[in-house]
Amino acid sequence: MASEVKVPTLGESVTEATIGEWLKNPGDPVAVDEPIASLETDKVAIEVPSPVAGVMGEQAVAVGDTVEVGALIATIEDGVAQAGPETTKPRENPSEAPAEQAKDAAPAAAKDAGSDATQTLSPAVRRAVLEHGVDPSTIKGSGKDGRLTKEDVIAAAKAKGDAPAAKPSPAPAVAAASAVPAGERREERVKMTRMRQTIAKRLKGAQENAALLTTFNDVDMSAVIEARTKYKDLFAKKHDIRLGFMGFFAKAACLALKDVPSVNAYIEGDEIVYHDFVDISVAVSAPNGLVVPVIRDADQKGFARIEQDIADYGKRAKEGSLTMDDMKGGTFTISNGGVFGSLMSTPIINPPQSAVLGLHRIEDRAVVVNGEIVIRPMMYIALSYDHRLIDGREAVTALKIIKEAIEDPTRMLIDL
Template identity: 70%
Template sequence: MSIEVKVPVLGESVSEATVGQWLKQPGEAVALDEPIASLETDKVAVEVPSPVAGIMGAHVAAEGDTVAVGALLGLIETSGVANAPAPAPAAAAAPAAVAADDAAALSPAVRRAVLEHGIDPATVKGTGKDGRLTKEDVLAAAVAKQAAPAPVVAAPAPAPAPAPVVSTSGERREERVKMTRLRQTIAKRLKSAQETAAMLTTFNDVDMSAVMEARAKYKDVFEKKHGVKLGLMSFFAKASVLALKDIPSVNAQLQGDEIVYFDYVDISVAVSAPNGLVVPVVRDVDKMSFAGIEKAIADYGKKARDGTLTMADMAGGTFTISNGGVFGGLMSTPIINPPQSAVLGLHRIEDRPVVRDGQIVVRPMMYIALSYDHRIIDGREAVTALKTIKEAIEDPTRLLIDM
């Protein structure tokens, strides 16, 4: 008996996807709920589980095909195969190494790491849910592989060194790779933002001394108490909340001929994922503690690396923070994340000479940038909002007393 596997509902306003990769080939055994294919939507990669246990049948859609929600993807053959539930997790005493049949069911990020580093997934112990491999498991195995001493074998008699091969053709090569659906969507959205919004950027610089001193003083006790590191993003998220509450237009959106103001702050945090930049949303930041913000960002970072972000993780958002400083960027003009009206860009911290009380001193300084839609945010409002963020970072006490 053949069971049809169709494209599942992918999320609100998402009507189609691209077949990224078939995780099961015709003739391979498939367990109930085991991922058999990976679909790329406009925002995330989605794994399609098998509705039954059986044998993978024909692939109706090929890798790279665009498929609509409800379209037929492939078939599962169940003749003579009992619809048994997925195998239970191995007992604690059993090794959690990934079996060869399970290697194809790895997440996209893990598969990419396995291929890049030449790691056999069957030899690696998984630390993820139900013993599944994570990207960190593969990277750790790659490091261990490099550090392992090479086996000592008897060296054969040296052969005459071959003459060096010298290319005299001057050949130059090109490689054409089709853009993923996610990369195509990123390109369209960024170009649309430039063409639609009256985008302008204002800059300021921030003395990071107070924040760095606070982190150095409390980082150990903070991590011990909350189980997460005290980073910079929680300070800037809190400072942004102050600015957005004082200047509501920076937290607003233009919808048709109406301006929509929000009495809550949902901050999209730009995160680098294997397939491109994604912006999961930390919701109700105005009601969260420093630890809550750091935990939410850390969880999203892990999900982005593992390729497990969902559509719901990235839906909405009233303001965006993008930290180009982690890549060494000194200054940039970040692009607005539609339909939002503003984005805060953070950059690297470096020691620079500044004047304090008439004296030239060295301070850890950071350039910050606020790109905004001039259609609904006036220059005065943008400059004031950025200045509020600067003052809160330079004097973190303001974050505690709502100043």
């Protein structure tokens, strides 16, 4: 008897999703609660678990199809996977396979292996494999259930470039790519994922609906760097988490948002919604695009809890295991382009929020302090805001409070 696998409830106001990839093929053994497919929604990728143990049956929909909540996507058959008839046929000499059978089995096995490898790689990972010319079978995946991520491929390519030259092992996919004549120009068309389509729509909508403006300042990071250097080992020992820069900026932002409430508010119709709490959305890079999980009640949390939340979100974003609830709400956003080397940017707000703080890379620059030219570790920070709600004076004041708190972290302890 077959058990049906249906699209689960996806979250508030989310009624449909796209089949991102099949994690199990017909005939594969499946354990109870083992993921068999990945669904892409407007915000996250969600894995669909098997309700029972058995054998993967029919796939009722294909990769790329749009499915609604409650729709049938697959069946799970009773029993366990069985070997093919040729492999179970008794032989007079068990230690020796007939020549013809062995001859036919090798290409079939290679074909199956190639097919499985292709189907278990997401489109982004497949493109990275081709671009960097690496053999995916030699890379250990860091994603959920050991699956490869784009970052794994890039790291492997970098390691390959640093390693001494060696005789390459056969890699059919890479060989096919390298067979393209030198100098030939190619193009590839890949359908946008549902998440990427939504990101594009929301960001364009933010530009069209909000009166966006950005104000800048620069921050001397000396005090924060000194504090991290002095306390990072004790902090890690006590809290089992690394002390990063984001915790400082999150707490500094909380001070600013309390003093300038409009930066922590948003427009809804003809009303302004103010919040007496601070839920900070933190922009995190995930395999399928940028996601913004929320650190709830950041104003009530200490550095350790904030850093733990950020580390957990970063890990789950890479694995693709963030949930809709993780990204629901948020009153203010912090985006750190500095981790990718950005010197300066004008970030776009995350609707319906009215402001976003952009962080950038730290670099030594010559600055004037008390009439003398000195070298200090400096960072440009940017606050993009909706000018319909936030006046220039308020935006500049909020960014100045953040700057002062970072340059003198004691302010965060005594609420100045």
